[in-house]
Amino acid sequence: MSANLSTSAESRKELTLRGLILGVVITLVFTAANVFFGLKAGLTFATSIPAAVISMAILRQFKGVTVQENNIVQTVASAAGTLSSIIFVLPGLIMIGWWNGFPYWVSFGICALGGILGVMYSIPLRRALVTNSDLPYPEGVACAEVLKVGGGEVDPNCTAEELAAGVESSRAGLLAVVWGSITSALFAVVVATQVFASDVAQYFRVGSKGSVSGYDFNLSFALFAVGHLVGLWVGVALLVGFFIAWGGAVPYYSWLNPLAGVAADVAQATWSHKVRFLGAGTIGIAAIWTLAKLVKPVVSGLTSAMAASRVRAAGAAHTLPRTERDIPIGLVGIITLVCLVPIAWLLADFSITAHLGDHVVLLVAGGLIYIVLMSFFVSAVCGYMAGLIGSSNSPLSGVGILVVIGAALLLVVGVKPLLPADAGKALVAFALFATAVVFAVATIANNNLQDLKTGQLVDATPWRQQVALIVGVVVGAAIIPPTLDLLNHAYGFAGVAGADPARALPAPQAALISALAQGVIQGNLDWNLIGIGALVGAVIIALDEVFSRTSKSVRLPPLAVGLGIYLPTSTTLMIVVGAFVGWYFDKRADRTAKPEAVKQLGVLLASGMIVGESIIGVLLAALVVFSGKAAPLGLVGDGFATAAIWIGGIAFAAVMIVLYAWITRLGRAGDVVPAR
Numbered sequence: 001m002s003a004n005l006s007t008s009a010e011s012r013k014e015l016t017l018r019g020l021i022l023g024v025v026i027t028l029v030f031t032a033a034n035v036f037f038g039l040k041a042g043l044t045f046a047t048s049i050p051a052a053v054i055s056m057a058i059l060r061q062f063k064g065v066t067v068q069e070n071n072i073v074q075t076v077a078s079a080a081g082t083l084s085s086i087i088f089v090l091p092g093l094i095m096i097g098w099w100n101g102f103p104y105w106v107s108f109g110i111c112a113l114g115g116i117l118g119v120m121y122s123i124p125l126r127r128a129l130v131t132n133s134d135l136p137y138p139e140g141v142a143c144a145e146v147l148k149v150g151g152g153e154v155d156p157n158c159t160a161e162e163l164a165a166g167v168e169s170s171r172a173g174l175l176a177v178v179w180g181s182i183t184s185a186l187f188a189v190v191v192a193t194q195v196f197a198s199d200v201a202q203y204f205r206v207g208s209k210g211s212v213s214g215y216d217f218n219l220s221f222a223l224f225a226v227g228h229l230v231g232l233w234v235g236v237a238l239l240v241g242f243f244i245a246w247g248g249a250v251p252y253y254s255w256l257n258p259l260a261g262v263a264a265d266v267a268q269a270t271w272s273h274k275v276r277f278l279g280a281g282t283i284g285i286a287a288i289w290t291l292a293k294l295v296k297p298v299v300s301g302l303t304s305a306m307a308a309s310r311v312r313a314a315g316a317a318h319t320l321p322r323t324e325r326d327i328p329i330g331l332v333g334i335i336t337l338v339c340l341v342p343i344a345w346l347l348a349d350f351s352i353t354a355h356l357g358d359h360v361v362l363l364v365a366g367g368l369i370y371i372v373l374m375s376f377f378v379s380a381v382c383g384y385m386a387g388l389i390g391s392s393n394s395p396l397s398g399v400g401i402l403v404v405i406g407a408a409l410l411l412v413v414g415v416k417p418l419l420p421a422d423a424g425k426a427l428v429a430f431a432l433f434a435t436a437v438v439f440a441v442a443t444i445a446n447n448n449l450q451d452l453k454t455g456q457l458v459d460a461t462p463w464r465q466q467v468a469l470i471v472g473v474v475v476g477a478a479i480i481p482p483t484l485d486l487l488n489h490a491y492g493f494a495g496v497a498g499a500d501p502a503r504a505l506p507a508p509q510a511a512l513i514s515a516l517a518q519g520v521i522q523g524n525l526d527w528n529l530i531g532i533g534a535l536v537g538a539v540i541i542a543l544d545e546v547f548s549r550t551s552k553s554v555r556l557p558p559l560a561v562g563l564g565i566y567l568p569t570s571t572t573l574m575i576v577v578g579a580f581v582g583w584y585f586d587k588r589a590d591r592t593a594k595p596e597a598v599k600q601l602g603v604l605l606a607s608g609m610i611v612g613e614s615i616i617g618v619l620l621a622a623l624v625v626f627s628g629k630a631a632p633l634g635l636v637g638d639g640f641a642t643a644a645i646w647i648g649g650i651a652f653a654a655v656m657i658v659l660y661a662w663i664t665r666l667g668r669a670g671d672v673v674p675a676r
Contacts, residue, residue, distance in 0.1 A: 014068040015464040020471055022058060023076025026051045027475045030077060034084035035483045036624070039091070039493075039505040048143045048451065049610055051077030053181075056147075067147050068460045072468045074143060075451045079472030082447035083115050084480060088400055089436045091484070091493050091507045092514030098429040101488060107481035109346050110433075113339045114375075114440025115473030119466055120336045121379035121441065122448040123326050126462060129380075130453050135387030138229030140453030142607035146177055147458050172666055176601045179662075180608020183655060184221035188616040191219065192633040196648030197641065199570055203264035210258035211251040212267040215242075216570040219652045222613035223571065225606035227578020228585070233555045235579020238572045240556065241279070241564015244536065249275040249565070271568075272512075274529060279566025280401045281533020282540070286558035287381040287402070289541050326462045343437060344368055350433050354426040359418060366414060367434050374403055374438050379445035385559055386446045387453070400513050403438045405530075407431040408520035416521065424521055431517045444473060537562060582606070585660055589667070598667030605663050 013019075030047040055073035059065045090107065093099040129135060190196045196219065203214030227235055250267055253274040259266045326332075347367045351360045378399050408431045416427060448469055455465045492504045493511075519525035537558055544556045564572050582602065589598035623632050636644070 013064055013066050014461060015072055015467060016069055018059070018062070019055075019069045019072045020076060020468065022055060023051070023073040023468065023472065024475050026054060026073070026077040027079055027472050028479050031079075031084050031476045031479050032483045035087055035480060036487060039087055039487060039507045048074045048078040048139060048447075048454070049146055049607075052143055052146050067458050068464075070147055071455060071458050071460050072464065074147075074454070075465045075468040076472040076475070078447050078451055079115070079444070079469060079476040082443040083111055083440065083473060083476040085443040085446075086111055086114075086436060086440055086480060087484065087507065088509035089404075089432060089439045089513055091488075091510040092432045092517070093429060093436075094488065095493055095496055095507075095511060095514045096425065096428055096432070096518065097497070098425070098432075102481045102484045104481045104485075106346065106350075107484070108477050109342060110436050111440050111477035111480055112474055113343050113346075114437045115444045115477060116470055117336060117339050117375055118379060118441040118444025119448055119469050119473065120327075120332050120339075121376055122383060122445045122452070123332050123462075123466060124329070125380060125383050125445070125449060126326065126452050129383045129387055129449055130456055135384070136230050136234070137387045137450055137453040138226050139386075139610065140450040141229060141457065141603065142225070142610050143450075143454045144457035145604050145607045147454070172601060175666065176604035176663055177608035180221075180225075180605040180659070181612035182608075183612065183659060184225075184609040185612035185616045187219075187221055187652070187655065188613050188620070189633070190651075191648065192616075192620055192631065193635040194631060194633075194640065195636060195644060196651060197644040198648075200645055200649045201264075201570070203262075203267045205263055206251045207255075209255045210266075211255040212263045212270065213246050213251050213254075214264065214267045214569075215246065215573060216568065217573045217577070217649075218570040219648050220574055220613065221609040221652075223574040224578035224581070224656070225609035227575040227580075228582030228602065228606040230575070230579060232579055232583040233553075234557060234560045235576045235583075237555075237557045237560030238564040238579075239576045240540075241282075241561040241566075242569060242572055242576070244561070245271065245275050245279065245565040246569060249278055276566055277401075277526070277529035278533035278536065279562055279564075281530035281535075282537035282562035282565055283399075283533075283559065284402050284530070285534040285537035286541065286562045287377075287399075289537075290381060290384050290559060327466050340368060340372070343371060346437075347434070350430065354429060356415075356419070356423070356426055356430070359415060362415065363430065366410065367430075370407060370410060370434060371437050371441075374406065375441040378403065378438060378442040381559075382442045382446035383449040385563070386450050399442050400435060400439050400509065401516060403442075404431055404435040404513050404517050405520055405525075407434045407438075408517045412521055412523075427521050428514070428517045431521065432514060435513065435517075444469070533562075533565070536565075578606075581656070581660070585664075588664070592664070592668055594667055598664055601663045601667045602660075605659060 026047075030051070034047070052070055052074040055070045055077075059070060059073070090102065090110070094101075130137075187196070191198050199216050199218045201214065201216035203212060205211065206213050250270050254266055254270040257270070257274075259269055261269075327335075344364050344367075347364045348360050351357060351363045356363060382399060408428070411427045411431055416423075419427070448466075451465055451469065452462060454460075455462060487505060493507050496504070516525065540556060540558045540561045544558055547554045547556055585602050586599050589595045589602070592598050620633075
């Protein structure tokens, strides 16, 4: 029987032409929507799960479709949700007045070459962060569960009892995913009508000295579901970060530097211009610590990758398990070197165009070394953060801050003394250019390991997924420059001369990162904030180490604490709520007759919530683009805002209670076999 199963596994469809074509089409649409949505709202949405659902709906019409083929489609399309995050850097070149538009081949080269490097770097990291790691990978797990319950594959060798149990398990699991999706989608639609508020927020004065603070619970089922999937201690760490930021730092800095205006505006300005840099410092020191801890597993991953390469060279590739077959490490090295050649040409061309040609060798050599080393660093850190809280919530802009500060500092030390005083703008542009390449690597590494986790759970072949991701990178890179150019001409960016302030796209991360580059090179950046954040991170690291040595379960992940400081409360607080509710749900499930079955259905319900809201996010983004309205479905005006908060908050809580009660009954009633 095992031989038959092995033969079947080897011959099943996975990397197919129809799957690649469907993935490419989805990528084109989702990338364009994500670019606009990110420039307008300051965030992008993950596209893996919506792509998986669309793929299953379309490919179901064909014969011989497998879970692994659907997985390839979502792998290609997932590039749309991540590579589009390059918008957090590239518009900065227009904001500083260096570019007037987005030159196609230069922009394409940055995205494509950086993205392919991201795929290459994540290959040795797969064994360290996926195979030999207990990171939760919430979106990767959610996508795998969606593929399992929607794939419809049946093992022909199973017994009648196993078949019946599998059918019942799939039925219950599918119900959980479908109702989770429908509920979150409908709720998101009602929020878009503004009958339900999008969040429950309050900002207020603290004492009589001008201090302010506040909170913002985003009424998002997707964020709630991420909390359920990441678990209690990540939620606790995010909550600790929230209290550091909004219980201490925001009140303190708003008292120290009082600003005029309403409490909400003062609080947001203080957090954005002061406290967020504390979070960047905490993330930076936590990232360095994380990378230090990853040295051993990464070396182990490289060693096992080279061992696998030797097995192939000996003609025994068939003896490797399918789930351990990456792109050969030798080919990874060749592709990496091949990518560095055009990157060197881009750096040289940019240097000459910026009238820095006298120092082109120094700039190209230094730029290449920085890109190679920093790219691997951010690949490891972004992969870890994505595994911790998910790709959608991973603070790529925080990584961009660290990268641009590093690039600008090196230019100040190594190049600025050699140039005339008026060359500062050219150095800022070069720093942003190099950061954009590294950022493209970071965006793909942030997502690729999530996809490889999905592949691990659905028994996919890693090298086929890696090839699919390269396809997705190239397609996404092809559509991003014209989309950016179109939006620049149609709307412009906030703060750019000639742009209509009423219509201009905010592009908040690009504005922040370009301002940082200017601050470092012009010598007016407040380093104290980043340094204090690093000290906070060091204390958290020490606490986490104490917990790891004295307790079996209690942890305080330093990166998650940094995220709690750096990310807006509209993102973190609902994740915290989901983490605590998910923990309570699991504790109650332990008291049922079938605890694992009930817990598994909770995971599937959370997965469905991410699915529904993600798909609606894509559709609403497209509706905003084509209608030209910020709220095209709006039914009520600003006068309904207070009522919408109460109605939306109560409805959100009520729906969650009902869903969890239903899923508990479903788990108790059915003989559900937990998915492996």
